[in-house]
Amino acid sequence: xxxxxxxxxxxxxxxxxxxxxxxxxxxxxxxxxxxxxxxxxxxxxxxxxxxxxxxxxxxxxxxxxxxxxxxxxxxxxxxxxxxxxxxxxxxxxxxxxxxxxxxxxxxxxxxxxxxxxxxxxxxxxxxxxxxxxxxxxxxxxxxxxxxxxxxxxxxxxxxxxxxxxxxxxxxxxxxxxxxxxxxxxxxxxxxxxxxxxxxxxxxxxxxxxxxxxxxxxxxxxxxxxxxxxxxxxxxxxxxxxxxxxxxxxxxxxxxxxxxxxxxxxxxxxxxxxxxxxxxxxxxxxxxxxxxxxxxxxxxxxxxxxxxxxxxxxxxxxxxxxxxxxxxxxxxxxxxxxxxxxxxxxxxxxxxxxxxxxxxxxxxxxxxxxxxxxxxxxxxxxxxxxxxxxxxxxxxx
Numbered sequence: 376x377x378x379x380x381x382x383x384x385x386x387x388x389x390x391x392x393x394x395x396x397x398x399x400x401x402x403x404x405x406x407x408x409x410x411x412x413x414x415x416x417x418x419x420x421x422x423x424x425x426x427x428x429x430x431x432x433x434x435x436x437x438x439x440x441x442x443x444x445x446x447x448x449x450x451x452x453x454x455x456x457x458x459x460x461x462x463x464x465x466x467x468x469x470x471x472x473x474x475x476x477x478x479x480x481x482x483x484x485x486x487x488x489x490x491x492x493x494x495x496x497x498x499x500x501x502x503x504x505x506x507x508x509x510x511x512x513x514x515x516x517x518x519x520x521x522x523x524x525x526x527x528x529x530x531x532x533x534x535x536x537x538x539x540x541x542x543x544x545x546x547x548x549x550x551x552x553x554x555x556x557x558x559x560x561x562x563x564x565x566x567x568x569x570x571x572x573x574x575x576x577x578x579x580x581x582x583x584x585x586x587x588x589x590x591x592x593x594x595x596x597x598x599x600x601x602x603x604x605x606x607x608x609x610x611x612x613x614x615x616x617x618x619x620x621x622x623x624x625x626x627x628x629x630x631x632x633x634x635x636x637x638x639x640x641x642x643x644x645x646x647x648x649x650x651x652x653x654x655x656x657x658x659x660x661x662x663x664x665x666x667x668x669x670x671x672x673x674x675x676x677x678x679x680x681x682x683x684x685x686x687x688x689x690x691x692x693x694x695x696x697x698x699x700x701x702x703x704x705x706x707x708x709x710x711x712x713x714x715x716x717x718x719x720x721x722x723x724x725x726x727x728x729x730x731x732x733x734x735x736x737x738x739x740x741x742x743x744x745x746x747x748x749x750x751x752x753x754x755x756x757x758x759x760x761x762x763x764x765x766x767x768x769x770x771x
Contacts (some may be wrong), residue, residue, distance in 0.1 A: 381528045381597060383588025385689055390754045392691065392767045398700035399713045399769050403690040403755070404475035406567045406584075417565030417591045421704040424571060425562070430641050436574070441474050443630060444553040451479040453553040456542040457506070458482055458675045459496030462557040462644065464651035466636045467504055470555065472654075478555075481545050483537035483616075484510045485676035486530070487731055491660050492675030498656035509541050518605050519617075520678075521736040522598045527587055528689050528750040530736060531682035533617070539585050539633070540619040542722045543578070547620055554630060558586075558637035564697055574639070577632040579617045591617045604737070643705060644672060665725045667692040668716055680725030681732050687722040688747055691755040691765055695721040718770040 380386065393402040395415035402409050408416040424600040446452040453470055457463035457480040470476040479638065480499065485492060485609035516533060524530035547719045559737050561570040561584065570576060582590055591614060598605035620627075625632070636642075648671045659671035665680050666687075673679050678693075687693035699713035708716075725732075733743060748763075757766050 377467070381589045381594060385752065388690070388752060392755070394769045395433045398703040398710060399696050399717050400565050400700045401692050403692065406561070411534065415565055417700060418704055420562055420571050425641070430517045433639045438474070441476055445515055446477055449477065449548055451477050451551055453478045453555050454542050454546045454551050455480050455555050456483070456538060457499060458485070458492065459499040460673070460675055461648045461651040461657050461671055464499045464655040465647040466555060466557050466659050467499065468502070468654045471503065478504065478723050479545070479551065480504045480506045481505060481542050482508045483534065483541045484508060487677040487735060489674060489677055491658060495657050495675070502655040507545055509537065509616060511537060511616060515606055515609065515613050517735060517737065520627065521738065522594060522602060522605060524736060525746055526594065526597060528685050529682055531678060532587065534676065535585060536591055539581060543620050543625065543630065544616055546630055552629045553634065553770040555634045555636055557635065558642045559635040563637065563642055563701065565700070566697060575632040575634040578622050578625055581619055644701065645717065645763065665727060666697050666720060666723045668720055669698055672698065677728040678735065684722070684725050689750050689752070693721045714770050718721065726749065
């Protein structure tokens with residue numbers, strides 16, 4: 376069982392497992408709230424917030440915001456973090472070709488690009504966008520990924536750190552005062568209701584909402600003290616892009632925080648896919664993504680599947696639960712259909728790139744499973760005939 380407290384989300388899990396009566400989300404999801412009728416905050420957000428917004432008024436708000444930042448001399452006026460995936464492609468293309476902005480797309484490199492991911496990255500660039508691609512110190516990146524796997528239960532954490540933070544460093548560097556992300560995960564995937572009806576999230580909230588409750592400095596300090604493989608000659612410059620600029624630096628640059636296009640435009644991953652396919656040449660995978668039933672979401676990184684698998688280990692739900700719950704809220708499938716999808720695909724082991732994962736972190740198969748098993752909360756898991764089973768599922 377995990378012993379350190381760097382991963383603060385897992386410490387707050389309720390011991391009684393409850394599933395939403397409208398979708399398939401469980402109360403084990405960090406920051407989710409269930410009401411007295413056992414309905415999750417994601418469904419309530421959709422019912423009372425998302426589906427009752429005056430989206431014409433929100434678009435007017437967007438236009439006013441963009442007019443405040445629009446350049447008059449052809450210089451870049453908005454930073455769009457973008458992997459080339461369907462969602463960021465939708466945001467970048469809309470900002471440039473519908474709203475007349477001049478976006479600079481920035482990319483925090485995946486740990487290991489998939490072939491389709493790199494092709495989509497190139498397709499977005501070639502559809503009319505300048506791009507800055509950051510590839511961090513490879514040796515340190517691998518060590519941080521292994522450290523994050525061992526102490527957060529998530530090697531992918533190092534991508535999240537840079538994906539959130541890098542864009543703001545570039546914005547300050549080029550004197551761009553607006554950074555526009557895609558969806559607000561707190562609103563779309565069930566999170567803190569206090570962060571739902573907001574156009575942006577200030578940097579003061581990043582650690583709690585995105586970084587599992589601990590800063591990069593805390594993670595690095597732990598690695599230096601406790602891990603023999605962790606570099607002792609780390610330079611400040613190697614770590615800068617993993618950390619957001621200080622609130623003071625952002626304030627001096629007149630940057631409010633992390634804006635969300637999904638606050639201004641009704642967010643639909645499937646519609647984003649159709650749009651990106653038509654306008655930026657986005658291509659889905661030729662096969663279903665392990666752990667879910669779709670072919671077009673989060674297909675950039677070979678190690679992405681392990682991120683969702685470890686979420687399944689730590690919280691008892693995986694990628695299918697996320698995808699199916701959102702489609703239930705959007706009215707695309709029924710709860711009964713979602714339950715069948717969860718039963719079939721949730722928690723599927725990401726076998727395709729498993730050896731790549733082991734090689735990237737420099738660990739053995741035995742070491743991998745030792746680390747996996749220490750992250751299984753005892754109120755979620757039990758061992759039956761030497762096989763781990765969830766104690767409670769939505770389909771049993």
